[in-house]
Amino acid sequence: MRAIDLAVVGAGPAGLVAAIEGAKRGCSTVVVDRNPKPGGQLIKQIHKFFGSREHQAGTRGVDIAQRLFREAQALGVTLMLGWDVYDIRPGRLEVVRTSFVELTSDRPAASLHGATKTESISSAKIVLATGAEENAIHFDGWTLPGVMGAGAAQTMINVWRVLPGNRVLMVGSGNVGLIVTYQLLQAGADVAAIVEAASKIGGYGVHAAKVRRAGVPILTTHTVVEARGDSRVTGAVVAQLDASWNPVPGSEKTFDVDTICVATGLRPNTRLASLAGCQLTNSSVLGGWVPIHNNQLETTVPGIYVAGDVSGIEEASTALEEGRLAGISAASSLGKSSACDEEEIRTIDERLRSLRGGPFCQPIQDAKQELVRIGESACPKE
Amino acid sequence: MSEGIAVNGYVSQQELEQSPGYPSQERLQQGPVVVIECPQEIPCNPCEEACPYQAITVGEPITNCPQLHEEKCIGCGVCIAQCPGLAIFLVDLTYSERLAAVAFPYEYLPLPEVGQKVTTVNRAGEPVCEGEVIKVMNAKANDRTPVITVSVPRKYATTVRSISCPGR
Amino acid sequence: MRVVHHPILGDLPKSRKAKIQVDGKEIPAVAGEPIAAAMAAAGIRVHRYTADRKEPRGIFCAIGQCTDCVMTVNAVPNARTCITPVVDGMVVETQHGSGQGKLR
Numbered sequence A: 001m002r003a004i005d006l007a008v009v010g011a012g013p014a015g016l017v018a019a020i021e022g023a024k025r026g027c028s029t030v031v032v033d034r035n036p037k038p039g040g041q042l043i044k045q046i047h048k049f050f051g052s053r054e055h056q057a058g059t060r061g062v063d064i065a066q067r068l069f070r071e072a073q074a075l076g077v078t079l080m081l082g083w084d085v086y087d088i089r090p091g092r093l094e095v096v097r098t099s100f101v102e103l104t105s106d107r108p109a110a111s112l113h114g115a116t117k118t119e120s121i122s123s124a125k126i127v128l129a130t131g132a133e134e135n136a137i138h139f140d141g142w143t144l145p146g147v148m149g150a151g152a153a154q155t156m157i158n159v160w161r162v163l164p165g166n167r168v169l170m171v172g173s174g175n176v177g178l179i180v181t182y183q184l185l186q187a188g189a190d191v192a193a194i195v196e197a198a199s200k201i202g203g204y205g206v207h208a209a210k211v212r213r214a215g216v217p218i219l220t221t222h223t224v225v226e227a228r229g230d231s232r233v234t235g236a237v238v239a240q241l242d243a244s245w246n247p248v249p250g251s252e253k254t255f256d257v258d259t260i261c262v263a264t265g266l267r268p269n270t271r272l273a274s275l276a277g278c279q280l281t282n283s284s285v286l287g288g289w290v291p292i293h294n295n296q297l298e299t300t301v302p303g304i305y306v307a308g309d310v311s312g313i314e315e316a317s318t319a320l321e322e323g324r325l326a327g328i329s330a331a332s333s334l335g336k337s338s339a340c341d342e343e344e345i346r347t348i349d350e351r352l353r354s355l356r357g358g359p360f361c362q363p364i365q366d367a368k369q370e371l372v373r374i375g376e377s378a379c380p381k382e
Numbered sequence B: 001m002s003e004g005i006a007v008n009g010y011v012s013q014q015e016l017e018q019s020p021g022y023p024s025q026e027r028l029q030q031g032p033v034v035v036i037e038c039p040q041e042i043p044c045n046p047c048e049e050a051c052p053y054q055a056i057t058v059g060e061p062i063t064n065c066p067q068l069h070e071e072k073c074i075g076c077g078v079c080i081a082q083c084p085g086l087a088i089f090l091v092d093l094t095y096s097e098r099l100a101a102v103a104f105p106y107e108y109l110p111l112p113e114v115g116q117k118v119t120t121v122n123r124a125g126e127p128v129c130e131g132e133v134i135k136v137m138n139a140k141a142n143d144r145t146p147v148i149t150v151s152v153p154r155k156y157a158t159t160v161r162s163i164s165c166p167g168r
Numbered sequence C: 001m002r003v004v005h006h007p008i009l010g011d012l013p014k015s016r017k018a019k020i021q022v023d024g025k026e027i028p029a030v031a032g033e034p035i036a037a038a039m040a041a042a043g044i045r046v047h048r049y050t051a052d053r054k055e056p057r058g059i060f061c062a063i064g065q066c067t068d069c070v071m072t073v074n075a076v077p078n079a080r081t082c083i084t085p086v087v088d089g090m091v092v093e094t095q096h097g098s099g100q101g102k103l104r
Helices: A013-024 A040-044 A061-074 A150-158 A175-186 A205-212 A271-275 A316-333 A341-355 A362-378 B003-008 B013-018 B025-030 B046-050 B078-082 C035-041
Strands: A002-009 A029-033 A078-081 A083-089 A092-097 A118-128 A132-134 A147-149 A167-171 A190-196 A218-220 A222-228 A235-240 A253-255 A259-262 A266-268 A280-283 A288-291 A304-306 B033-036 B088-092 B099-105 B117-121 B127-137 B147-153 C017-022 C025-030 C070-073 C076-080 C091-093
Touching: A002 A013, A002 A316, A013 A029, A013 A040, A013 A061, A013 A118, A013 A316, A029 A083, A029 A118, A040 A061, A040 A150, A061 A078, A061 A316, A083 A271, A118 A316, A132 A150, A147 A150, A150 A175, A150 A259, A150 C035, A167 A175, A167 A222, A175 A190, A175 A205, A175 A259, A190 A235, A205 A218, A205 B003, A266 A288, A280 A362, A304 A316, A316 A341, B003 B013, B025 B033, B046 B078, B078 B088, B078 B099, B099 B127, B117 B147, C017 C035, C025 C035
Parallel strands: A002 A029, A002 A118, A029 A078, A118 A304, A147 A259, A167 A190, A167 A259, A190 A218, C017 C091
Antiparallel strands: A083 A092, A092 A118, A132 A266, A190 A222, A222 A235, A235 A253, A280 A288, B033 B088, B088 B099, B099 B147, B117 B127, B127 B147, C017 C025, C070 C076, C070 C091
16 A cells, blocks of 8 residues: 555646645655546647646647646656546545456456556545546437547547547537537548537637638537437437527428537536545536635545646636645645745736636636635635 | 627627727738737737737736737738637738738648649638638747738738638 | 548657457557547447447547446456557457456
8 A cells, every 4th residue: 555645636737736736845646547648638638728828828738738747757756547546535545447457357468467456545635636527418319329528529539549430510619619629620520510509609709710710600599409320320400499498390400420529518527526525516607516625725524635627617727726726735734835835826826816817707706716715614724 | 798709600890890909991001910800808818929029919917808009010920820719810901913911820731832722711611712822831939830821812801711621 | 530640749650550359350459549549440439238228339428437438358348448558459349238247
């Protein structure tokens, strides 16, 4: 069993940065992630980031991930990639190798000879940076192979360099739907249309503009009502919605597609937080159930922190800032702080405020403030 | 927040002319100048730092729409590849007697070649006219955002914003 | 279909090749990529059939969270093919229900 200062679950932007800040302050640190490649959702973001220079604006997400991974390694952070956390208690994680199939099969790979299947990690502090899950919407045929999350398509094309299909219907015009549409075009797929149930496009106008000038129609007040096909998607039926969001009879249009990407929102992945006993609260603006946390990002369970999308669906830029804050808070609670912590925390708060400014983000700003307000009374005090 | 872009997915002429990133008719007639098609308040400001002539300001908060100082803009187009939203274009109404030049960011393969005849498209992706590629810039500093310049009949310079991708 | 040339990611890098079997049919793979990627490249989209209604399922999340893509691999059921790396000679089978096989 390993005994360490800081365990971070999730090697995405929030997790890697939390680990980096912990390690910088002298914490023995381990990051656990079930995926073979580190970087979380960053490694699929091949577009240039917005924000300001401090927020890595103009840099492609995939390059930020590389930089963070190297920095974490250089600081001596142990990265357990290809490991799943299957149990959690305050101060303790139980992990299992993701591809245990290799260890239990008749012909295990030679490289795994002697390797263990499970491990226990005893850790004074835990940061849960478990990110988000993609929502599904139900329509006839929604379970057919070929219906997948937009993020799933993004993973296939940008990480594994494989097209999951050739002709796509995108459902949802938030930033994920718009960006993944653009990236599908870059990878050589065709996007027949984007359908958006609301009367306005959900994401940034500039993202929409890129795909509109590439010839992709965006049909507002429309949604998918059926995926056609026997063993796989061979077509999609789309209908217009009336003011009560009901399909208008006779408005159906069929698109000749083999893939339907669902970009209908993300929800925080709170499974481990919940298992650990962290209190959750429901916030539709933040994506659903979120762990209650205070200003230091500590949850209602002492020693367990959250950072990134698990604490409310936002962006990579906010995940980086929250990860920094969680790492600093966790280290500081172990007596391992740095002289400039106070100033760094002030800068992080300012940058978060700046990122959460503007009409697109005001509801999130309000929701996060409310979450912390609940947290200040529900979470442990210093 | 602007209405047109949130419904159609592209700016209306009205939104453009009301936005601080759009040059005056007078300036457009004088020579190459950028057109910043970013009418929403989003937290983003790399365009401000990109311009070597300080012709673009965003200021604080960074959700301000970018403001073009048209008298400072010399039409170098360095900002085009730096905008993460690919929302900046260059228009030169004085390119020749008959033709205007329009430069736009283009992150697809295949990249066209100088001299190639292409089908230009408008903001809705609809074909506008035939154009000729007069420049393809893909400098390392642009980090894989090539900038293509096409020449088109002058009357189309306000609507041409890209080219159709072959095979689509 | 593999994305060989990409405007941002560049050309496909050279990689070690592998061969895996899916329901007895050999398909090419890149060493270390997830089984689901090799299958998608080969145009195979059905990963399993549900227990009661025998309905086909394939990838949904592609990052190991939803378990829609599980198959029986080297006789072991419920392998999440989207995050299980390919090994040369792997035997992958369409899973029916919760699968039959060795659980240790």
